[in-house]
Structure formats: structure tokens, C-alpha cells
Amino acid sequence: MTRQRLADPTPPPAPPEGGLRERKKRRTRAALIHSALELFTTQGYEQTTVDEIADAVEVSQRTFFRYFANKEEVAFAVQEAVEAQFFDALRERPAGEPPMTALRRAVSLAWDTIEQAIGETVPPELHMRMYHVIESTPALIAVHLRRSVELEERLAREIADREGLDLDSDPRPRVLVAAFSGVIRVSGRLWGARGDCSSDAIRKLTEAYLDHLTPALAEDWNTGSTHA
Amino acid sequence: MTRQRLADPTPPPAPPEGGLRERKKRRTRAALIHSALELFTTQGYEQTTVDEIADAVEVSQRTFFRYFANKEEVAFAVQEAVEAQFFDALRERPAGEPPMTALRRAVSLAWDTIEQAIGETVPPELHMRMYHVIESTPALIAVHLRRSVELEERLAREIADREGLDLDSDPRPRVLVAAFSGVIRVSGRLWGARGDCSSDAIRKLTEAYLDHLTPALAEDWNTGSTHA
DNA sequence: TTGTCAACTGTCAGTGACTGACATTAGCCT
DNA sequence: AGGCTAATGTCAGTCACTGACAGTTGACAA
Missing domain, CATH: 1.10.10.60 (Homeodomain-like)
Structure with a gap:
């Protein structure tokens, strides 16, 4: 041949x-x-x-x-995929976009992709039930918190990179990410508490919450002033 | 009988x-x-x-x-004692004291008592070395975060109680405690990063940090207005 | 003092998470 | 076809943790 x-x-x-x-x-x-x-x-x-x-x-x-x-790892396999999706989406956001805008567009995109990427192997309804299990199992709560902190650190680093800032001397990336993550966490918990597990519901909810936050953080970071 | x-x-x-x-x-x-x-x-x-x-x-x-x-439990035994000390001190603060004042006086008192209560069985220097181990061991980091969240919840509940507020409808106890805990965590990490492990150093450091926070939260909660 | 009771401890056997070593199977490529 | 190698199975062993049972020892009353 x-x-x-x-x-x-x-x-x-x-x-x-x-x-x-x-x-x-x-x-x-x-x-x-x-x-x-x-x-x-x-x-x-x-x-x-x-x-x-x-x-x-x-x-x-x-x-x-x-x-x-x-x-533990298999318990967080889906979360892992979701976060990876989100992180990739963030990295592909255009450089000109303000940090907060990039973050919220990335979550929106991530929620879209998730439904198909995850939905095939794990029905959304099962994913949500698993979320409840995590929230009510001490050993998994601990791991979940550690993972959250680790993700925040990576996000802060990514934001600092794309803005050309030094993470050690400039607190703004961490502050922004902390606020953003806080909102995401809250809306995530609410999503878990409700019965509705459609990706559309969670996306709408997240956006609504982020709308409360954005106005307070809308300033453009590239104006030259490093500190107020 | x-x-x-x-x-x-x-x-x-x-x-x-x-x-x-x-x-x-x-x-x-x-x-x-x-x-x-x-x-x-x-x-x-x-x-x-x-x-x-x-x-x-x-x-x-x-x-x-x-x-x-x-x-894990033996690894956090000292932290447990410190927190218990702090919690007791908080509970003994006079009812008239504003929440933030009660919290900061309680930490101050706790740091005092700790040196003698703990110092006998575990030298402060060992305690500090253990702090480093916790910070660099993933399994312990996770537990540490879970414990922190649990403590915050108990603190918020205690503050709500002493102010006669409903924790489910009034967000202020949680917000105050979140801010307070954040400052404590930061000063704790700094204390760990430095070499100085005297209880006096950590107390001074904590107070200095809290001083930045207090002005923004000094309003008396018992003025009748529920929301700004 | 002595005996009884209950608390504390040790021993033993067993489960479950996890790992290293080695043999076996099964895609892949020439 | 046949060799290479990734994927898997098997086995033995470690370590965290638990229940059951027996032995020891403070505490306390007669």
C-alpha cells in the first residue's frame, strides 16, 4: 500500500x-x-x-x-469544565475592552457554550443536583472554597496582564475580581436555590446582578492616574 | 439505690x-x-x-x-482556641457598644489572653511556623477557608443578636463581619509573612488596619433608618 | 480500706482512599 | 504481520479512620 x-x-x-x-x-x-x-x-x-x-x-x-x-476531582469535573470555558472566553476578549466588560461578556459566552459542551454528558438537572450536594458536604465545601480562591487569583493575574499592570503593587485587579466573583457566587447560589436550571435563567440572573455593580466600577483604567 | x-x-x-x-x-x-x-x-x-x-x-x-x-483537627487546635477566646470576648462586650467597636475590642482582648493560654503548651514561634504550613498545604488551605466562612457566619449571627436584627432580612451584620474578617485575614497574612511573632506586633498591626475601616462604618445602627 | 462504677485506654479487625510495581491488552504505525 | 506504546487490570501495601471488646484506673460510696 x-x-x-x-x-x-x-x-x-x-x-x-x-x-x-x-x-x-x-x-x-x-x-x-x-x-x-x-x-x-x-x-x-x-x-x-x-x-x-x-x-x-x-x-x-x-x-x-x-x-x-x-x-473530589470527579465531583468538580463539571465545574472545572465550566471554569475553563469561562477562562478561555476571557482570554479571547479584545484587548481594548475594559476589564469588567471583558469579564461579563466572558461569562455570558461561557454559559452559552456550556449547555452544549456539558449537556451531552451531564444533563443540566444533574449538574444542579450536584451543586446542592457540594453545598451540603463539608469536605466538598472546603474544596470548593479553595478552588474559588485559586480561580480568583488566576483571573486577577489575567486582568493584570491584559491591562499591563503589576499585580503586586496595584490592588485594582484583585479588587475588581473579588467584587465580580462575589456577584457570581451570589447569583450562583440563588440559581441553586431556585428550581430553574436552564442556562438562560442563570445568564439573565447573573447579568442583572452585574448591572448593579458595573456603574460603580465603570471608569476606564487607562487614563494615567494610578491612584485616586 | x-x-x-x-x-x-x-x-x-x-x-x-x-x-x-x-x-x-x-x-x-x-x-x-x-x-x-x-x-x-x-x-x-x-x-x-x-x-x-x-x-x-x-x-x-x-x-x-x-x-x-x-x-486536620489537631492542626487547627490552636486556631480553634484563639477563635473561641475571641468569640467569648465578643459575647462579653457591653450591649451598648457599637458592633464594630465590640469586634475590635474583642480581638484586642483575645490577643492578650492568647499569649498566656496558648503560650504554655505551644510556643508562639511554633504556632507561627504552623501557620506557614497551613498556608502551603492545599488540604489545610481548604479547611482553613471553610473554617473562616463558618466563623464569619457565627459572628454575623452574634452581631445580629446583640443588635436585635434579623440576619435573613438585614444584610448589615454580614457586610460588617465580611469587612472585618477581610481586614483580620489580611493582617494575619502579613503577620505570617513577617518574622515578628509577638502578640503585641499582631495586635498593633490589626488595630492599624482596622483604623482604616472604622471611619467608613462608624454610623450608629440604632438610629431607626434601615437603609441609606 | 475496699468494692463498685464509669471513664479512659489499648488491641484487633475491618473499610475505604490512594499508590507503586508489574503483567496484559489493545490501538497505532511501519 | 509484527513491533511499539498507551491504556488497563491485578496485586500488594500504606494510611486515615471506625466499631467492638477487653483491660486499666481514677472517682466515690459503704
Whole structure:
């Protein structure tokens, strides 16, 4: 078989998404997440063993730990995806956009993409039930808080970068991100408290809350004055 | 056995500091904390096993878990004591005192009492080294954040109580406590970053920081107006 | 003093999270 | 076809943590 590929930028003429191996891995991972959330939300997080999750997907416990560093990680897999989506969206915002505008446009875009990206493996309704489990499990609350702080730090760094500021000497990126995150957290909790789990509802809610915040922070940061 | 206790308000007429049993328990507990912190700060938290701690005090592992629900708890034992001290001090502040004043006087008093109460079993220098370990151990960071949130909630509840407010409808207690806690956290981190671990240094630092905050919140809450 | 009771502790066995080592399987590529 | 290697399974072992049971020891009354 002397097959010549000449001008072929994608060596394996595989379907849109990688080879069989890749697809299998993605399927296993998705199945693990799905089964885990299903079990967590029905029996509780502590009452669910890793063995149960692995058995449900018919893989060994060892394989589970090759996909997730620990039991907590699978619980936050969806959140992780959402945040990554958001962070990517933020990074793609045009440089001219004021920081706050970039942040709120990024969340809006993220919520859109999420419905399709996540919705396939984990129905939104399950995601929301999992949110409740996290909020009512001390071990997961702790992890959730740590993750939030870590995300805020990354956001502050990104904002500082795009504005050409020094994070150590200029407090404004952190302050902005803290305020922004506070609003996001509040609207997230409200979303969890309500029954409505459509991505449209959460987006509308978030925007409404951010509208209260924006006026107070609308000044353009690139006016030269470093401090009021 | 028909035992009648007549008028005896304190069934066991124990000496000022409890019986021998009590003292023994306190000694064991103090020894466990001391050894644990010593090991955590020299080898790291994850690298230290509960068996090591128990062996160092010459008790069984099972006994360790009768004193502390888990490995984390012994790591936060000192913080726990400090917070309890602070909380007690707050509760004893006169009712007429404005909330913010009560909070800052309570911290001041707490820092005083701490030096003697804690200093006996755990030298301040060890306490500070442990603070660093907490700040650099992901598992402990998570727990620390959860504990902070829990403390804030209790503080907000206490403030709402003493002002006769409803925590669910009036946001001011939470806002005040959030601001106060933020300042405490910042000054705490600075204290950790510096070398100086005297209780006087941290108290001065805290007060200086709180001075920036107070002016903006000095209004008396009992003027009748619920919202600005 | 002595005996009883209850608290404290130790021992043991077991579960569950997690890891390293090694053998086996199964896509991938020539 | 056959070799390479990533993915998986198996096994043994560590560590945090728990329930059950037995032994020890302060506390307290007779």
C-alpha cells in the first residue's frame, strides 16, 4: 500500500475528533463523571465509594484513579469544565475592552457554550443536583472554597496582564475580581436555590446582578492616574 | 439505690482545676497538639502519620482519634482556641457598644489572653511556623477557608443578636463581619509573612488596619433608618 | 480500706482512599 | 504481520479512620 498523502495537513484522516483511542478515553471519562454524579446525588458523597463508581462503568478502581487524582476531582469535573470555558472566553476578549466588560461578556459566552459542551454528558438537572450536594458536604465545601480562591487569583493575574499592570503593587485587579466573583457566587447560589436550571435563567440572573455593580466600577483604567 | 442529692448545685466538689483525671486528659491533649505541630512543621503535614504523633506521646492511635476527630483537627487546635477566646470576648462586650467597636475590642482582648493560654503548651514561634504550613498545604488551605466562612457566619449571627436584627432580612451584620474578617485575614497574612511573632506586633498591626475601616462604618445602627 | 462504677485506654479487625510495581491488552504505525 | 506504546487490570501495601471488646484506673460510696 504505497499511499501518498501529498498535501494533507491532518495526517490521520480521522473523524472530527481524534482516533479510536482518544474517543474511548473521552467516553470512559464521561461515563465515570456521569455515574459518579448520579451516585453522589442519590446516596451522598461520603456514602459513595470509588469502587461503586468504577464498577458502574465496569473499569477497575485503579483506572478511576488514572482519570481522576482523587474522589473530589470527579465531583468538580463539571465545574472545572465550566471554569475553563469561562477562562478561555476571557482570554479571547479584545484587548481594548475594559476589564469588567471583558469579564461579563466572558461569562455570558461561557454559559452559552456550556449547555452544549456539558449537556451531552451531564444533563443540566444533574449538574444542579450536584451543586446542592457540594453545598451540603463539608469536605466538598472546603474544596470548593479553595478552588474559588485559586480561580480568583488566576483571573486577577489575567486582568493584570491584559491591562499591563503589576499585580503586586496595584490592588485594582484583585479588587475588581473579588467584587465580580462575589456577584457570581451570589447569583450562583440563588440559581441553586431556585428550581430553574436552564442556562438562560442563570445568564439573565447573573447579568442583572452585574448591572448593579458595573456603574460603580465603570471608569476606564487607562487614563494615567494610578491612584485616586 | 435511692440516692438523694438534696441541694447540691455542683455534684462533684472538684478542686479549681478538676480532678486528676481531668488534668491527665488536658496533659495528653496538650502533648498531642505539641508533638503534632512539631512534626508537621518539620516534616510537613502529609508526610506525618497519625501513628508518629501518637507514638511521640506514647498513646495508641485509637486514643489520638478519641481526642481529635481527624488529622486536620489537631492542626487547627490552636486556631480553634484563639477563635473561641475571641468569640467569648465578643459575647462579653457591653450591649451598648457599637458592633464594630465590640469586634475590635474583642480581638484586642483575645490577643492578650492568647499569649498566656496558648503560650504554655505551644510556643508562639511554633504556632507561627504552623501557620506557614497551613498556608502551603492545599488540604489545610481548604479547611482553613471553610473554617473562616463558618466563623464569619457565627459572628454575623452574634452581631445580629446583640443588635436585635434579623440576619435573613438585614444584610448589615454580614457586610460588617465580611469587612472585618477581610481586614483580620489580611493582617494575619502579613503577620505570617513577617518574622515578628509577638502578640503585641499582631495586635498593633490589626488595630492599624482596622483604623482604616472604622471611619467608613462608624454610623450608629440604632438610629431607626434601615437603609441609606 | 475496699468494692463498685464509669471513664479512659489499648488491641484487633475491618473499610475505604490512594499508590507503586508489574503483567496484559489493545490501538497505532511501519 | 509484527513491533511499539498507551491504556488497563491485578496485586500488594500504606494510611486515615471506625466499631467492638477487653483491660486499666481514677472517682466515690459503704
